[in-house]
Amino acid sequence: MIDVVMIASVALLIIGMVATIVNRDPFDKLISLSVLIAGVFPFIIDRGYLDVATATALIAPLSTIFTLMVCRRERA
């Protein structure tokens, strides 16, 4: 992979992991988790698995939406 893209993806992964662990509000944790997920996709594309990347990008938000069902109940 191109070095700059690889370093940027690893930086996004580490930033997302640390922010997801440190934040305490569930919405802040979900936003930071989205940053973590953004760092995963260049690795999948670089291996050439375009079908896997397409399927994962379409079904990954469902997990967040299911988690939001609990968050709304928690805050209300």
Place this chain on the structure above:
Amino acid sequence: MIAIYVCAIIAVYAGLRVVVEKNTMRKLPFLNVVSFAISGTIALLLPHPLTILAAVAYFVGSTLESNAIASTWAGGIRRDD
């Protein structure tokens, strides 16, 4: 070659801004910037015609996720008041 560098650096900068920002609602535009930059990186990474399909799929999914978070957050605040 310079375009993918710009996309990657913008993604890292917006990710840092997401972490630094305190207000939850102000994190969401920077999250959208991360999504756009990663979509551009995906589209420019491989010289293959199906790459644009993966970029479109990631774009749609990430926008849906951000909208779901913002919608739930707004509804929760209105119910508290």
Place this chain on the structure above:
Amino acid sequence: MIVTPEFVAGMILLIGGTVVTAFPRPKNYVTQLINLEIPGWGLLLVMLHYNESLALFTFAAVSVLSTYIFVRIIQKKEGA
């Protein structure tokens, strides 16, 4: 055997996410459920290092399904 960056990043995510999921800081179910996503993506990166394409498909689908089941369990436990 050469160590690729996705293997190193995936192992960091896997170990750190597992520790944080086992000992969540605000000790409630929502924090634990969100922290459970971190080792999931780490495991996906480790599978990517070993070129397991079918495992990637299956794991991405089953992870969402298990998240839905956990959400229903938490809702049932908090409602009771």
